[in-house]
Amino acid sequence: MNDLLSHGLQGFGPLLAQGTWMTLKLALLSLALSLALGLIGASAKLSRSRLLRLPATLYTTLIRSVPDLVLILLIFYSMQIWLNDLTEMLGWNYVEIDPFSAGVVTLGFIYGAYFTENLRGAILSVPAGQLEAATAYGLSRAQRFRLVLFPQLMRFALPGLGNNWLVLLKSTALVSIIGLADLVKAAQNAGKTTNDMLFFLCLAGLVYLVITTLSNRLLKHLERRYNTGIKELAR
The missing domain is CATH 1.10.3720.10 (MetI-like)
Structure with a gap:
């Protein structure tokens, strides 16, 4: 599985991982x-x-x-x-x-x-x-x-x-x-080098989808926490 993934990414896995981490740091500090x-x-x-x-x-x-x-x-x-x-x-x-x-x-x-x-x-x-x-x-x-x-x-x-x-x-x-050098930049660089831009941009979109899905789950948890006791008080 790892060999297949490594072959599919054509050696750009570490670059994409660094780009993902850069995107997360940028987003979280900007949020603060x-x-x-x-x-x-x-x-x-x-x-x-x-x-x-x-x-x-x-x-x-x-x-x-x-x-x-x-x-x-x-x-x-x-x-x-x-x-x-x-x-x-x-x-x-x-x-x-x-x-x-x-x-x-x-x-x-x-x-x-x-x-x-x-x-x-x-x-x-x-x-x-x-x-x-x-x-x-x-x-x-x-x-x-x-x-x-x-x-x-x-x-x-x-x-x-x-x-x-x-x-x-x-x-x-x-x-x-x-x-x-964020996730999008890393995906563009990988796509230009391999002439497979569509694959790497779709992969970047998938990473964003995973992050937003996890974010939505965390937000739902926070909403339940801050709404604790509200329904009981409304009765």
Whole structure:
């Protein structure tokens, strides 16, 4: 079986495995950054301060209005140009941005806008009376968030978060255009070398399908966990 698989991959198995690992690292780190930006953005949009609401609104409106591919190219090359100008002004040596770091920042920044709206809607779905009760009991802001707000907003946010995660995962394929050796790039290289592009691209699609299937199972588990006791309370 191993010999058959090795023959079918024509020696490109390790390259595809490295590409898969690169894709997973890129997606997970981008997810972490997106969640952080989403929480900050949602808090800003729900703030009473116009100085906080306006930048957050501009951020989500702009990012969600421009295609991801355009944003990836724009952010990546803008970052490199700004860094070049800075190093030249300070008299430092030329610094080239690492494609992986650029990919994480770019995808995190883009999907942070989608997570902002997702989390904002979830926060609004939590009854305000529960937060007021937590305040009356003397809980600090951090305790209110950890014990009252977060468990409930996750119940409302998880379907949207799961959908955004799957879209983010597929969008990692776009980062290959800035030179990152992800799964799609590895499949393209293997296909060009062997003149069997269709096979390797289908194989890459199969790997994405496996990852998304496992992700869906994990998301279903999380949804059941955060919905524990809800049906009993509704009766």
